[in-house]
Amino acid sequence: xxxxxxxxxxxxxxDPVTDPGSTLWYAEPATDWETRSLPIGNGALGxxxxxxxxxxxxxxxxxTLWTGGPGSATGYDAGNWRTPRPGxxxxxxxxxxxxxxxxxxxxxxxxxxxxxxxxxxxxxxxVLLTGLPAATAGADAAAGADAETGGEVEPGDYRRxxxxxxxxxxxxxxxxxxxxxxxxxxxxxxxxxxARLDADVPGRVGGTVRLLTPDNRAGSCVARDGRITCAxxxxxxxxxxxxxxxxxxxxGSRTDHPDGxxxxxxxxxxxxxxxxxxxxxxxxxxxxxxxxxxxxxxxLDRAVRRGHADLRARHLADHRRLAGRVRLDIGQEPPGVPTxxxxxxxxxxxxxxGQRRALEALxxxxxxxxxxxSSRPGxxxxxxxxxxxxxxxxxxxxxxxxNINLQMNYWPAExxxxxxxxxxxxxxxxxxxxxxxxxxxxxxxxRGWVVxxxxxxxxxxxVHDWATAFWFPxxxxxxxxxxxxxxxxxxxxxxxxxxxxxxxxxxxxxxLDVLVTDPRDGALVVSPSYSPEHGPFTAGAAMSQQIVRxxxxxxxxxxxxxGDDSGFPAEVDAALGRLDPGLRVGSWGQxxxxxxxxxxxxxxxxxxxxxxxxxxxxxxxxxxxxxxVRAARTSxxxxxxxxxxxxxxxxxxxxxxxxDGDHAHLMLSELLATSTLDNxxxxxxxxxxxxxxxxxAGIAEMLVQSHHGVLHVLPALPACWPDGSVTGxxxxxxxxxxxxxxxxxxxxxxxxxxxxxxxxxRAERLGALTVTDVTTGPTTAxxxxxxxxxxxxxxxxxxxxxAVPVERAGDRFTVDARAGHTYxxxxxxxxxxxxxxxPAAGSQQPTRSR
Ligand code: FUC
Numbered sequence: 001x002x003x004x005x006x007x008x009x010x011x012x013x014x015d016p017v018t019d020p021g022s023t024l025w026y027a028e029p030a031t032d033w034e035t036r037s038l039p040i041g042n043g044a045l046g047x048x049x050x051x052x053x054x055x056x057x058x059x060x061x062x063x064t065l066w067t068g069g070p071g072s073a074t075g076y077d078a079g080n081w082r083t084p085r086p087g088x089x090x091x092x093x094x095x096x097x098x099x100x101x102x103x104x105x106x107x108x109x110x111x112x113x114x115x116x117x118x119x120x121x122x123x124x125x126x127v128l129l130t131g132l133p134a135a136t137a138g139a140d141a142a143a144g145a146d147a148e149t150g151g152e153v154e155p156g157d158y159r160r161x162x163x164x165x166x167x168x169x170x171x172x173x174x175x176x177x178x179x180x181x182x183x184x185x186x187x188x189x190x191x192x193x194x195a196r197l198d199a200d201v202p203g204r205v206g207g208t209v210r211l212l213t214p215d216n217r218a219g220s221c222v223a224r225d226g227r228i229t230c231a232x233x234x235x236x237x238x239x240x241x242x243x244x245x246x247x248x249x250x251x252g253s254r255t256d257h258p259d260g261x262x263x264x265x266x267x268x269x270x271x272x273x274x275x276x277x278x279x280x281x282x283x284x285x286x287x288x289x290x291x292x293x294x295x296x297x298x299x300l301d302r303a304v305r306r307g308h309a310d311l312r313a314r315h316l317a318d319h320r321r322l323a324g325r326v327r328l329d330i331g332q333e334p335p336g337v338p339t340x341x342x343x344x345x346x347x348x349x350x351x352x353x354g355q356r357r358a359l360e361a362l363x364x365x366x367x368x369x370x371x372x373x374s375s376r377p378g379x380x381x382x383x384x385x386x387x388x389x390x391x392x393x394x395x396x397x398x399x400x401x402x403n404i405n406l407q408m409n410y411w412p413a414e415x416x417x418x419x420x421x422x423x424x425x426x427x428x429x430x431x432x433x434x435x436x437x438x439x440x441x442x443x444x445x446x447r448g449w450v451v452x453x454x455x456x457x458x459x460x461x462x463v464h465d466w467a468t469a470f471w472f473p474x475x476x477x478x479x480x481x482x483x484x485x486x487x488x489x490x491x492x493x494x495x496x497x498x499x500x501x502x503x504x505x506x507x508x509x510x511x512l513d514v515l516v517t518d519p520r521d522g523a524l525v526v527s528p529s530y531s532p533e534h535g536p537f538t539a540g541a542a543m544s545q546q547i548v549r550x551x552x553x554x555x556x557x558x559x560x561x562x563g564d565d566s567g568f569p570a571e572v573d574a575a576l577g578r579l580d581p582g583l584r585v586g587s588w589g590q591x592x593x594x595x596x597x598x599x600x601x602x603x604x605x606x607x608x609x610x611x612x613x614x615x616x617x618x619x620x621x622x623x624x625x626x627x628x629v630r631a632a633r634t635s636x637x638x639x640x641x642x643x644x645x646x647x648x649x650x651x652x653x654x655x656x657x658x659x660d661g662d663h664a665h666l667m668l669s670e671l672l673a674t675s676t677l678d679n680x681x682x683x684x685x686x687x688x689x690x691x692x693x694x695x696x697a698g699i700a701e702m703l704v705q706s707h708h709g710v711l712h713v714l715p716a717l718p719a720c721w722p723d724g725s726v727t728g729x730x731x732x733x734x735x736x737x738x739x740x741x742x743x744x745x746x747x748x749x750x751x752x753x754x755x756x757x758x759x760x761x762r763a764e765r766l767g768a769l770t771v772t773d774v775t776t777g778p779t780t781a782x783x784x785x786x787x788x789x790x791x792x793x794x795x796x797x798x799x800x801x802x803a804v805p806v807e808r809a810g811d812r813f814t815v816d817a818r819a820g821h822t823y824x825x826x827x828x829x830x831x832x833x834x835x836x837x838x839p840a841a842g843s844q845q846p847t848r849s850r
Contacts, residue, residue, distance in 0.1 A: 027338045039387075040167060047061070051171040053132065055130050059126045066280065066457050076117030104537060128210050210228065211260070226247040278292055333358055363676075385687060396454070403533070439462050447510060449476060487500045489731075489733075496558060529544040593635075604642065606647035656702045661719070713739055749824075
């Protein structure tokens with residue numbers, strides 16, 4: 001029996017909820033992981049809080065714990081053909097050329113193969129606390145656990161919560177006259193999970209702590225000096241894992257038990273600190289690094305030395321730095337009811353406008369929170385479930401699907417000011433290059449690299465044989481767009497030179513080698529080409545062509561910026577000149593999904609792949625391509641307003657790009673009402689996190705867009721958010737924007753510019769402008785909307801000590817910005833302005849899709 005001191009407890013019993021507007025909270029413990037547990041995480045490490053009264057479960061994960069890959073019991077080939085298939089690709093191309101299409105089953109027979117050693121993301125285990133104070137049979141029935149101690153949980157007093165602003169989760173309840181409070185966080189700076197249990201009466205904290213480990217591994221758990229160490233190997237692939245949990249007490253006594261558990265009696269407070277790791281390394285072909293034992297030990301020792309108060313302070317500073325950059329006010333009101341009840345009211349259509357907006361604003365911040373919690377530098381990117389998984393066989397292995405899902409995870413990253421979270425994505429994609437080069441040679445005899453429909457941390461870049469989802473060589477190019485976007489937003493020239501450009505060039509080389517001439521018209525096309533995840537194999541499906549065009553265009557621009565004077569830019573130019581752009585208007589006015597006009601107006605498939613040009617790419621602009629944009633709208637209407645969670649999320653962004661704020665909002669409300677679980681996780685179904693990220697990105701897209709050198713504010717504001725404000729959204733060109741709007745039009749636009757040069761802003765319903773350089777003080781008034789830019793006269797009227805050059809042309813104005821300055825633009829109502837009107841929220845009727 002030993003006692004180990006920790007720093008003084010923080011006051012127990014204080015209200016743990018820091019901001020009711022950004023808090024998920026519940027009046028009961030969770031009984032179901034998927035729908036009700038609350039996620040916390042630091043990118044590498046994640047945990048789900050159940051919050052039972054007598055028994056607490058913290059199911060936890062470490063991102064690299066994967067079965068499959070090298071050493072897998074079933075063998076591993078990375079999806080590459082086990083024996084060469086000379087002529088197979090050519091046979092498929094020839095059939096497509098001869099007959100116009102090929103049956104997916106037949107193509108899968110020619111080019112696919114059964115998957116072996118693919119593996120799946122694993123749960124690390126659970127921190128199980130039993131015998132916690134004050135559970136009556138009734139209270140524990142709610143917790144789904146056994147009562148081990150007596151006492152009364154006072155009715156209506158229980159609360160379980162997750163605060164998005166602080167990334168603290170917790171539980172509080174009163175029992176037998178004692179308030180018990182638990183608080184949890186996962187620290188990025190210290191790489192540990194921390195739990196603290198307090199009571200407002202000394203000596204009333206106690207219980208038994210153990211680590212549960214799933215049975216698909218060979219290992220053991222031992223307890224010594226209050227430290228539980230569980231270590232071993234996954235039986236499938238021999239991956240080493242280790243987690244260590246230190247039990248610390250304030251007062252009371254602590255006992256190690258031979259079964260690997262540690263019990264505490266009569267403490268004032270209890271602190272648990274957990275670290276976990278594996279010997280995974282993102283290194284082709286072995287994917288193994290150092291034994292995790294020394295690192296886990298050192299990490300935990302360091303954290304314990306630091307003490308709880310310091311760990312908490314460092315965590316708060318770290319999280320707040322990211323989370324606090326963006327604030328959204330759309331007129332939400334404190335909901336005053338638990339989050340599951342708020343969602344129920346939203347679904348039932350009985351939530352008032354303030355409550356509806358409360359859920360919408362919460363969903364926006366939740367996506368940011370989840371990205372911070374599941375994607376921090378130093379680990380793998382957010383997978384299909386972020387970092388959270390409780391089973392050995394999660395849906396789709398909780399892998400990295402790259403025909404939209406991984407990409408969607410990162411859609412909110414740049415625009416909602418979380419650019420740093422893209423680090424794991426780029427590290428992951430960089431690590432795909434070595435295995436992907438092998439696949440590019442084996443399948444295509446091509447330079448560059450390739451990955452298909454889905455992949456794992458073990459560089460699975462080949463194929464499997466599920467006919468409708470095994471072939472998608474365009475995935476790499478789509479991922480490369482994120483590198484380019486990262487540059488466009490942040491203008492980090494080193495990133496451009498050292499990472500974005502090499503990635504774009506490598507993939508462009510792949511496609512230069514792989515494109516073929518379409519005998520129908522002599523254009524360059526992708527063949528075989530498959531529009532995810534339906535229809536026949538053809539040549540030149542719209543999405544394939546649009547993605548390759550996007551890649552070539554970005555690679556070309558990047559080549560110019562880095563001054564590539566090799567023959568590469570000319571090669572790309574030549575190919576671009578012959579490339580079929582994949583943009584055709586078909587017989588019923590639709591944007592064609594295939595090169596031949598085969599779209600069925602009754603097709604409501606969840607993938608709306610042929611609109612890639614509209615979003616995430618920026619190839620279609622309502623002003624410059626009205627016919628194509630009209631066709632995209634026709635296709636989108638036909639596809640309907642249903643679909644899986646992520647599909648609805650994508651449609652928020654599509655409608656935002658079409659500048660239809662009410663339809664974008666309709667998709668948001670559909671997603672919240674029909675594809676959202678009580679813990680606000682998106683459901684495909686089942687739980688799939690991409691829809692959370694797509695929601696946040698879609699809302700941002702409604703508020704700010706920044707294509708082709710124009711920062712467009714409030715491009716798709718719905719009528720039901722007439723007044724509001726947002727701070728900290730990012731635009732391409734290294735600009736951060738804060739907005740205030742009233743009556744549906746912007747009243748104050750604040751621009752924080754990271755680069756010098758002209759910055760053009762667009763907004764509808766702009767009246768006269770007053771521009772202040774907040775950094776230096778001069779004021780410029782004017783910007784008469786009728787004065788065309790460059791019309792000869794000075795369009796601005798300097799009214800301060802130094803002129804801020806501003807040009808005004810209709811709904812646009814241009815500020816000659818200086819790096820590091822902040823410009824505040826106050827916007828008067830346009831002459832004859834009337835308040836924004838439109839359909840009330842939810843008054844549009846959704847149409848269905850699958
Ligand atoms: C794609 C989608 C499915 C699912 C899976 C993880 O294949 O078509 O709907 O989201 O990824």
